[in-house]
Amino acid sequence: MGVGIPDSLTSSLGRLLRPTEHDELLRSAVRLARLTFSASAASVFLYDEERDRLVFEASSGEGEDRLLGVAIPTGRGVAGWVFQTGETVLLSDVQADPRFDREFAQSTGYVPKVLMAAPLELEDRTIGVMEVLDPALQRFGEMAAIDLFTELAAQSAITLMLMAAARSLTRSAREGLTPWSRLEIALSRTEASDAAVDELLNALSKFVTATTGHGVT
Incomplete structure (x- = not known):
C-alpha cells in the first residue's frame, strides 16, 4: 500500500485483527462437540465482565439461529451454576434438577432431557461455559463421556480466549491508529x-x- 500501516503492526496483528477467524474456529469446536456425542445441540457461553453476563457466542443444532448474542445472568440455570462453581455436571434428568431453568429453555424453543455442562477455564479463571444437550451417552458411558467432554471444553477455552483477545486487540488498535x-x-x-x-x-x-x-x- 502507498500510505500504509507499519509493517511491524501488520505482521504482529495479521489475522488477529479479523475476529471472524476465531468465530469460525469456535463454531467448529461447538459442532465437533455436538457431533462427537450425537447430541441435539451444543453451545458456548463467554463471560462478559462488564455486564456480568454469560453470552451465547456459538451454537450448533437446535435453536442455533436464535441464541447468538443472548445473555443470561451468571447465577441463572445450569450454565450459571457451572460458571460459579467451576464444576462439570452431567444431568441425566434435567427436569428433576433444581438448577435447570425450564423457563429459559422453553424460550429457546428446545427443552432437553439430558444436559452436560463444563466450565471453560484458563489459568484458574473461568471465562465461559460449554453445554451439550441430549448427548448419546450409551456410546461412551457416563465417566468416559465426562472425561471426553472435559477435554473438548479445554480446547474450546483456548479458542474462546483467543477470540476475546482478538476483539480486545482490535479495539485497542483502532483506538491507537x-x-x-x-x-x-x-x-x-x-x-x-x-x-x-x-x-x-x-x-x-x-x-x-x-x-x-x-x-x-
Missing part, C-alpha cells in the same frame, strides 16, 4: 485491488495536502 490508518484497514478488506486502493489513498493524500498544506501520516 490515526483516522488515515483506520481508513486503509477498511479499504484493505474490500474487494478492490491493491492498485485501486493505492490510487485512492494517494489521491486523498494529495487532496489533503493541497487543502491543508500538510501531508498525512
Whole structure:
C-alpha cells in the first residue's frame, strides 16, 4: 500500500485483527462437540465482565439461529451454576434438577432431557461455559463421556480466549491508529485491488495536502 500501516503492526496483528477467524474456529469446536456425542445441540457461553453476563457466542443444532448474542445472568440455570462453581455436571434428568431453568429453555424453543455442562477455564479463571444437550451417552458411558467432554471444553477455552483477545486487540488498535490508518484497514478488506486502493489513498493524500498544506501520516 502507498500510505500504509507499519509493517511491524501488520505482521504482529495479521489475522488477529479479523475476529471472524476465531468465530469460525469456535463454531467448529461447538459442532465437533455436538457431533462427537450425537447430541441435539451444543453451545458456548463467554463471560462478559462488564455486564456480568454469560453470552451465547456459538451454537450448533437446535435453536442455533436464535441464541447468538443472548445473555443470561451468571447465577441463572445450569450454565450459571457451572460458571460459579467451576464444576462439570452431567444431568441425566434435567427436569428433576433444581438448577435447570425450564423457563429459559422453553424460550429457546428446545427443552432437553439430558444436559452436560463444563466450565471453560484458563489459568484458574473461568471465562465461559460449554453445554451439550441430549448427548448419546450409551456410546461412551457416563465417566468416559465426562472425561471426553472435559477435554473438548479445554480446547474450546483456548479458542474462546483467543477470540476475546482478538476483539480486545482490535479495539485497542483502532483506538491507537490515526483516522488515515483506520481508513486503509477498511479499504484493505474490500474487494478492490491493491492498485485501486493505492490510487485512492494517494489521491486523498494529495487532496489533503493541497487543502491543508500538510501531508498525512
